[in-house]
Amino acid sequence: MSDAAQAAREEKPEEKEPDHHPYYRPKDAATLILVDRSRAVPKVLVGRRHDKVVFMPGKFVFPGGRVDKSDNRVPVAAPIPGALEENLLKGSPKITSSRARSLAVAAIREACEETGLCLGRKAEGSGTKLDGPWQPFAEAGLLPDPSGLFLIARAITPPGRVRRFDTRFFTADASAITHRIEGVVHADAELVELVWVEIGSKPLADLHPMTKNVLGELERRLATGPLRHDAAVPFFHFYGGRMHRDVLGEMK
Template identity: 80%
Template sequence: MNAPTSFFKGEKEDDSHPYFRPKDAATLILIDRSGPKPKVLVGRRHDKVVFMPGKYVFPGGRVDKSDNRIPVAAPIPAELEASLMRGSPKIAPSRARALAVAAIREACEETGLCLGRKSDAARSAKLDGAWKPFAEEGLLPDPSSLFLIARAITPPGRVRRFDTRFFSAEASAITHRVPNVIHADAELVELVWVEIGSEPLAAAHNMTKAVLHQLDKRLATGPLRHDAPIPFFHWYGGAMQMDTLAPDA
């Protein structure tokens, strides 16, 4: 087990709430490489939301029951499925698929940026709710361009706990933009493309900064690969620890 990352120094265990089992969640980090340095998309959360008010975050949220049943334009790559199934507790391939699809759904719902592909099956797929923009454009969600960047479990004692998988995708994978999703009364009130380590991220949640640090290291080595070790942040021994989930884990 690796030593605690410096982002979490001084963080203490919280016993103000009873134990809650973490719920599966997914987050999508969109990367823009059109300039001299890569930029990532973050959104500023509304000041009145319960979870991380006012913080800059990646779009994301918990997995819905429907995420495994939604038809997709292409299956998740076998290498991505294998990455998601590293570590424990072990998950089924259907859960791996649901996590990837949830990341796409949450990104479209919170930012209006949708990763999909034209399909004749889209209009007959009965996509509704958060998936309605896909149906209207004749799209099905396309998880084939996603990479797994990190996994993190919220420490015990928090009012909400998530077992979150952080995915990334290139901005070029965005195929549709839903207007008027970002506004003063929305969950995310602002979207910004920023370089990793830039000023808007100085006050980001420690986990956001820790994941971005790992992403920055991955980007520095060249194109993203599915066989790279996956950082796994979790609370152990009274402190946040970072393990790595290797391909044979």
């Protein structure tokens, strides 16, 4: 996962990289927060990173990473909803419809790669060959299915960092998980365990501040009932030396 694993997660203040690097254009990235709403208090899926990795050792994180070239080419079981695409196209810098699709698909791929949990549908008679990072889907006879994703937030790493990402945070209901790959998470992997934890519980208190901001947005939306694409989507970005929270589609 390397750089890709770091895509959707900012550095903690005490771990941050020097902020005097020249300007780097942010790379597109995606994170997927899986939610289990089968009980009164929703749970989200987090993975604990290996104690010996350089970046955020032993911390709980959500799966995420950079957009891969294959994300634009892979066939899908269903297109992304028009309202989701509309949300993804809001804000600046602008992206294309194909890039919006790639972002949603990247969130699914990263979740499958890092957790072994795949969101897809049977690819009956498609005859389409999936390879590379999509091989697990091919072996299960699945095509990725982004139709159940919702955009919760967008965030851009501050300037002056050697790694910068323009990350879209998606969520999907746990019922969208259609396939599980065994052996992805183990003692020697980057993620050593997966845990479903209630929103507001202790493991989530140690998340990076930006990720906690996004989780707070998700919690507020879950409290209002079923997720909707027409809800306001916050955009966290930096200028003038501090973070700003705008709403996509309302920025001047």
